[in-house]
Amino acid sequence: PGEDLAMLAACDHVISSTGTFSFWAGWLSKGVVLYYKNFPRKGSPLDKVFQPADAFPEYW
Incomplete structure (x- = not known):
């Protein structure tokens, strides 16, 4: 896993x-990141507690 993450x-x-x-x-890449x-x-249970700013930095 460590080598995979470094790559x-x-x-x-x-x-x-x-x-x-x-x-x-x-x-860690500091590059372009594509996400969902x-x-x-x-309306899902996760939607009620999820904070996008915590998971998706502005520079993404």
Whole structure:
């Protein structure tokens, strides 16, 4: 996992999933990060507690 994260962090672009591994890869890469537009689904239990600013930095 450490080598995989280092390789992703060295990339110019990262496609992120909803997991923390993808978050850290994108955050460490300092490059372009693509992520889900409509996450979480509106009205879902997660939507009620999810704070997008905590998961998606402004520079993404």
